[in-house]
Amino acid sequence: MATECIVAKYRIETALELERVAEGIAGEQSSGTFLPVPGETEELKARARARVVAIRELESVAGPSLPGGRLGEAGRYRRAEVTLSFPMANLGTNLVTLMATVCGNLYELAEHTGCKLLDLELPDAFAARYPGPQFGIEGTRELAGVRGRPIIGTIVKPSVGLTPDQTAALVRMLGEAGIDFIKDDELMANPPHSPLAERVKAVLRVIDELADRTGKRVMYAFNISDEVEWMLRHHDLVVEAGGTCVMVSIHAVGLAGLLELRRRSRLPIHGHRNGWGMLTRHPLLGVEFGAWQKIWRLAGVDHLHVNGLKNKFWEPDDSVVRSIESCLAPLYAPPGPACPVMPVVSSGQWGGQAPETYRRTRTIDLLYVAGGGIMAHPGGPASGVRALREAWEAAVAGVPLEDYAREHGALRETLAKFGGLRERGGEA
Amino acid sequence: MATECIVAKYRIETALELERVAEGIAGEQSSGTFLPVPGETEELKARARARVVAIRELESVAGPSLPGGRLGEAGRYRRAEVTLSFPMANLGTNLVTLMATVCGNLYELAEHTGCKLLDLELPDAFAARYPGPQFGIEGTRELAGVRGRPIIGTIVKPSVGLTPDQTAALVRMLGEAGIDFIKDDELMANPPHSPLAERVKAVLRVIDELADRTGKRVMYAFNISDEVEWMLRHHDLVVEAGGTCVMVSIHAVGLAGLLELRRRSRLPIHGHRNGWGMLTRHPLLGVEFGAWQKIWRLAGVDHLHVNGLKNKFWEPDDSVVRSIESCLAPLYAPPGPACPVMPVVSSGQWGGQAPETYRRTRTIDLLYVAGGGIMAHPGGPASGVRALREAWEAAVAGVPLEDYAREHGALRETLAKFGGLRERGGEA
Numbered sequence: 001m002a003t004e005c006i007v008a009k010y011r012i013e014t015a016l017e018l019e020r021v022a023e024g025i026a027g028e029q030s031s032g033t034f035l036p037v038p039g040e041t042e043e044l045k046a047r048a049r050a051r052v053v054a055i056r057e058l059e060s061v062a063g064p065s066l067p068g069g070r071l072g073e074a075g076r077y078r079r080a081e082v083t084l085s086f087p088m089a090n091l092g093t094n095l096v097t098l099m100a101t102v103c104g105n106l107y108e109l110a111e112h113t114g115c116k117l118l119d120l121e122l123p124d125a126f127a128a129r130y131p132g133p134q135f136g137i138e139g140t141r142e143l144a145g146v147r148g149r150p151i152i153g154t155i156v157k158p159s160v161g162l163t164p165d166q167t168a169a170l171v172r173m174l175g176e177a178g179i180d181f182i183k184d185d186e187l188m189a190n191p192p193h194s195p196l197a198e199r200v201k202a203v204l205r206v207i208d209e210l211a212d213r214t215g216k217r218v219m220y221a222f223n224i225s226d227e228v229e230w231m232l233r234h235h236d237l238v239v240e241a242g243g244t245c246v247m248v249s250i251h252a253v254g255l256a257g258l259l260e261l262r263r264r265s266r267l268p269i270h271g272h273r274n275g276w277g278m279l280t281r282h283p284l285l286g287v288e289f290g291a292w293q294k295i296w297r298l299a300g301v302d303h304l305h306v307n308g309l310k311n312k313f314w315e316p317d318d319s320v321v322r323s324i325e326s327c328l329a330p331l332y333a334p335p336g337p338a339c340p341v342m343p344v345v346s347s348g349q350w351g352g353q354a355p356e357t358y359r360r361t362r363t364i365d366l367l368y369v370a371g372g373g374i375m376a377h378p379g380g381p382a383s384g385v386r387a388l389r390e391a392w393e394a395a396v397a398g399v400p401l402e403d404y405a406r407e408h409g410a411l412r413e414t415l416a417k418f419g420g421l422r423e424r425g426g427e428a
Numbered sequence: 429m430a431t432e433c434i435v436a437k438y439r440i441e442t443a444l445e446l447e448r449v450a451e452g453i454a455g456e457q458s459s460g461t462f463l464p465v466p467g468e469t470e471e472l473k474a475r476a477r478a479r480v481v482a483i484r485e486l487e488s489v490a491g492p493s494l495p496g497g498r499l500g501e502a503g504r505y506r507r508a509e510v511t512l513s514f515p516m517a518n519l520g521t522n523l524v525t526l527m528a529t530v531c532g533n534l535y536e537l538a539e540h541t542g543c544k545l546l547d548l549e550l551p552d553a554f555a556a557r558y559p560g561p562q563f564g565i566e567g568t569r570e571l572a573g574v575r576g577r578p579i580i581g582t583i584v585k586p587s588v589g590l591t592p593d594q595t596a597a598l599v600r601m602l603g604e605a606g607i608d609f610i611k612d613d614e615l616m617a618n619p620p621h622s623p624l625a626e627r628v629k630a631v632l633r634v635i636d637e638l639a640d641r642t643g644k645r646v647m648y649a650f651n652i653s654d655e656v657e658w659m660l661r662h663h664d665l666v667v668e669a670g671g672t673c674v675m676v677s678i679h680a681v682g683l684a685g686l687l688e689l690r691r692r693s694r695l696p697i698h699g700h701r702n703g704w705g706m707l708t709r710h711p712l713l714g715v716e717f718g719a720w721q722k723i724w725r726l727a728g729v730d731h732l733h734v735n736g737l738k739n740k741f742w743e744p745d746d747s748v749v750r751s752i753e754s755c756l757a758p759l760y761a762p763p764g765p766a767c768p769v770m771p772v773v774s775s776g777q778w779g780g781q782a783p784e785t786y787r788r789t790r791t792i793d794l795l796y797v798a799g800g801g802i803m804a805h806p807g808g809p810a811s812g813v814r815a816l817r818e819a820w821e822a823a824v825a826g827v828p829l830e831d832y833a834r835e836h837g838a839l840r841e842t843l844a845k846f847g848g849l850r851e852r853g854g855e856a
Contacts, residue, residue, distance in 0.1 A: 094654055
């Protein structure tokens, strides 16, 4: 293991010499000492020091992206992609220390005015310790009973405030409409007005009834985000009541909590990434999703939110496409396990984005979540669900939505209602 | 509880109308729906909707701070402090959902081009569920046996690479020098070259010997950052061996993991905040420490890193002073519990910052951590420790260091060696 390495690529910005700054980051995040100390031998340095593998210079700019950086003589701020290699032996397979190594103190260094983790390559050694997603795409499809198309989902709205019975009534309506998947809002876990134990009972009673009647068992992601003891208790409760999914806010729960849930879980874990904007929205601070998702896949989420094309949030389509691709790309180089997770596409989705989503990603392995596109369909929720399926049929067949809509009434009505919202920021 | 509220203050930037954007954030993070749904009654909205309490307009700027924001007609970006009030009943006392509420999807909204959480006021209801720091300042002083001055600490360097025996040899030298506190590096938890179990044994054997000889028991913070099972196992191992502190990387471990450790811990928890730069370095994205530290105090850390004045990182002194003050300020309004945590002052500290640190914070309740100031002292580490104590004596007495140094040789030598590094970024 001592010869294996963790490779991390960063985008940095600095007014100082690029080589010096790259070496500074490598030192800070490995064996660096500012002064010689007893025990710091050449042998130790050769073994533990992170290496600068590559520096690719990019553009330069007149002003700094972040405050607090040292000034350089030229007054220009140079940007570069810097690739570092950390000896695996520095941390073993400790995933928490991996995060402290690749996303730790380096953001605080005054030597740069911008630092963002772009990509991460992990040795197979992690695969032995962390099992990755337990269900992933195949297991989720099996439990949801959906093949050959995206899983069509929706979210309980209003975000907070509904009682268990009100939630169950909504689930009944959506289940009768043919929905595959429903999720709690991330703001709604175990509040006084809807204790999780009661919500599980009320919702699964309805899902059982629907399954008896239609043969189709809706997958419901219960938001069990909480401290460990309660997450596990609530997970057990969902299992006992026959539920098929639990959901957590991954950033709020954190890595150790999620790992503990994964170790004990018997259900797919739906990973909600709220708070993610804070880690990625600035182009020169934080992390890109392609690197970040690897850590959470290792920790064992089965579904991961990625926004959607033409979403109502800030994120551009190119970034969303990269996120979808990263969830489906192998976690380790072959012959290591691939461990794909199901990308959860949501935010302003109504079906109109299906052709472009398919054209750019060539996948139907998506959990495609729509709110208004279903609830506000002129023909009611059943027509809304049908319209989304039709949009995906057209997308996969390569038939323009307008053409497909001629013989598909639900899609036709969706286009008439939402078709004007094509630009980014459509409220559907 | 239904009438109690969580109050959160944000700095935002937007090209749109401030009132509309503030209401948009409040809606997104509470009962917001873009379309009426069954069950969304006026009663529910009145109960669950977050309210905009205040908007204080600040400056306006020509360009956006973050990408992806909607364009406004005026082409200017206005900034404001916006105070929101969330009904406590929306989430109960679920700390994980609190984070999803005040630091969740709101960062992704295209309606703004900047959003930073500045402050957070929590109802006393949280005090009933979360015990806060178990040891805090008083308990730490008791265990470290240090009264009437800051606790003087240092860190094991090189950051990674030393074997347990090499670490123990360093601890012996530092213990003989009279150090109060030593911590592992955040990059060093349980790697193959220094398994925690062996390090605990080797280090505590030395600390026992020193305690027998000198009567003083050095506090050593073992870095147990890992998944929950291993954190608890390693915590138990430290307890059994007679250790007095454990350390975790709070962001990498996460909230649920830290809470689980706190529930089981019998030792002070030293909270390392590596990764913090990513959450705060941009003035219009993420969180200010004053808000953030409240969440981690609730979760139960006893010590929290705050950088130091004239540190080697990017952070300005004003921000460091605010951080120190926030750790010492009561967590709840009286008569709620105060729950102070020990601020850990570090990064480029050598003693020269003591007068200014004391002048601005008026506290000696600090864990004052220095590396080079101790190890590189011309008279050796014992003189380095003495110099730091002398610097603090002078600071508290209000005597200029240069004057105090006339009768205190260790301080005199420190000033001679490091006194030139007064500007920010001194490498000591």
